[in-house]
Amino acid sequence: MYPLIEEWLSSSVRQRDFCSMYQLPLAVFGYWLRKYRDDQQPVAEAEGAFVELKSEDLPFGLVLEYPNGVRLELESGASADYVRELAGQC
DSSP: HHHHHHHTTSSSSOOHHHHHHHTHHHHHHHHHHHHHHHSSOGGGTTTOOOOOOOOOSSSEEEEOOOSSSEEEEEEEEOBBBHHHHHTTTT
C-alpha cells in the first residue's frame, strides 16, 4: 500500500482520480494515507517510544520509571553493555 501512497504523493493527481486509476475505494486510500503519515512520524513522538543511549558509559546516574510502577536505577558510570544485559533480561 505504501508504494501507491508514495506514487500519489509524488504526482499532481487528485486522490479521487488516482483511486479511479487503480480501482481503489477512496475510503481505503484515505485509511492507507493516515497509516502512512502516522508511520512517518519520528519515533520520539510516539507514545512509549524507546530512546537510544549513544554514550558508552553513563556519566551520571539514571532512573527509569515505567507506567506499571517498575523503577530501574543505574549508578553513574554504568556501561552500555551492562544496560543491554539488563534489557535482555526483561
